[in-house]
Amino acid sequence: MAKSSHEIEHPIKPFGWAARDTSGVLSPFNFSRRATGENDVQFKVLYCGICHSDLHMLKNEWDNSKYPIVPGHEIVGVVTEVGSKVEKVKVGDNVGVGVIVGSCRKCDSCTNDLEQYCSSSIGTYSTTYYDRTTTYGGYSDLMVANEHFVLCWPENLLMEAAPLLCAGTTTYSPLRYVGLDKPGLNIGVVGLGGLGHMAVKFPKAFG
Template identity: 55%
Template sequence: MLSCTGYAARSASDPLAPFSFERRDTGPDDVRIEILYCGVCHSDIHQARNEWGNTLYPCVPGHEIVGRVSEVGTNVSRFRQGDVVGVGCMVDSCRECKSCRDGYEQYCEQGFVGTYNGEDRQGRGITLGGYSKSVVVDQAFVLKVPDGLDLAAVAPLLCAGITTYSPLRHWKVGPGQRVGIVGLGGLGHMGVKFARAFGAEVVLFTTSRGKIEDGLRLGAHEVVLSTDKEAMARETGRFDFILDAVSAQHDINSYLALLKRDGTLVQVGAPEDPLPVSVFSLLMKRRNFAGSLIGGIPETQEMLDFCGAHGITADVEMIAMDEIETAYARMLRSDVKYRFVIDMNTLAASA
């Protein structure tokens, strides 16, 4: 076993604090990674505070990991010591069901194993995430990071990036389409970047007048204030596709009304309570309301390669490990542009 340090929540009410634990030895199919950067996802807050009711303590969050390979197992051929790699939201799945065989491990029929707060399929306990010095991951769930990108800004691609890339690719967003992105946060800002890179006409919907300039800077052709009823009415029936990245309660029917016949709205934000949907919003123009969850390993590698080829990364704010509780508080106030990333070199000073 390997000694490791990190930050953990020990209960739903405790702040994250230094934590010492052990990682497994590097097995034949494993890659050991010294973590350089770890993005901070809103789901980290949900899990640390047991807001989904399934947290196992102690909980070490973090599933947007970029690091350097320090050791590989005897069966590993795709990676070698010194490589820069990434780990996203999953570290294992059954690998046998149709979803896994098709490269959609996120839809594993037995449930994928989360990078943290997941039950290891080999009986090695509960997975502990990227707010830590190192991690050991099966090679099948390790990703190659392209050269030439800001590594800190790559980290959020492993969750926020793939969560928006996957539905845009699946529904074949591209030139000639008018695409709406709802919300300009960690997810939404990546949705704007990808939709623009795919060649679509991109319209950002936001409740904040202060985000108009940023939306245009990030790639939107137009920004619409969703609180402006007249502006929203002008957009009725004009969209081929809408990606909704809002995790708070909002009127989903006001966005469904913006779709053309056979248009699709995909929800990637995850509000705590159900969103009421008027069936007539769907019936009248054969509209589609769908959801999407992160992406499989092949598609995540495709996304990273696309980002490398097009110079796409997240807009990030770097923090030290001991600033995590302050970062959580700011995230809850939507006070971040647009993703916090922990410089894991600061862990030694805070642990």
């Protein structure tokens, strides 16, 4: 496995904020991202949510952090370049990227739109990508991601909706799954943090 200090120098040079050790302190970080491949979308990062998972990862509290870490997996931006085979978005469109940027695309989970359960899914940061380089997240000014993991994003919800990409979907999905997406039902929420406040807003919107 490639160590970050020996990684390939890619042509795109973003600026980011990285933790270098378990102190979790962020400092300026110049790094490189791959050139925009034929299925890739490159975008300027406009906003990025702060998830508590970022804090766990920064301090290696889950024992799988690969330093330096550029966290951020609730990323919203505007497209600056697309590969020749990209169909979903064009330059100037708004996009979002969440928690994963890769998966096998062949297993039962992947073929049922459940890539998050793929045993070889690739995290948006601190994971080894197919080119054996480390992924870096949205606390940076530029992202490159495969279009399959890029979402079209509404113009009127840029900053406000960035947390939907992790905290939002983490609560929306189970509410739908267990049928709490209908008017007239009562729910209880334990804890009003980053996820909990979403778990109040969605049911309110459901009625």
